[in-house]
Amino acid sequence: MYFAMNRFRIAIGQEEAFESVWKGRDSSLAEMPGFIEFHLLRGDSVPEEGYTPFISKSTWESKEAFIAWTKSENFRAAHKSAGDNRAMYVGPPKFEGYSVVEGA
Template sequence: MFVAMNRFHVALGQEEAFEAVWKGRESSLADMSGFIDFHLLRGESVAEEGYTPFISKSTWENRDAFVAWTKSENFRAAHRNAADNRSMYLGPPKFEGYTVVEGA
């Protein structure tokens, strides 16, 4: 299995708007071969830094399935308007990819 995560620093006060963008998006992840699941995680506010951490986490059968998603028309369509919401973030998201070594 492969886990792909993007870490976002969302400006304080923009949390609801950020969540609304994700909840209102058209997603075709379930149509992709090798896709297992997706979660949007909201962390605790980091008031002294001025942001709330969020993570978008998707799980795939393997890294190749994830890479195929990133090269697909579905991926381009899903991210087409991402720049429209740039004011919600403190910097760009940070990608992290992990191969599952052990799981329950």
């Protein structure tokens, strides 16, 4: 199993707009071989730094299945408007990928 996560720092006051972008996009993830599930997570605001943290987390059967998604036409379509909302970000997103070592 493989977990692909992007960490976002969203400017305070832009949280609902950011969530709307995610809820309104057509990712076609469910059509991808090896896809298991997706969650958009919202953390507690960090007022002294001016942002609210979010994480997009997708779960895949394997790292190879995730990489195939990133090379797909579905991926390009889902991310075609990503640059349109830069004003809501406090810095660029940070990708992190993890493989399961042990699980129950």
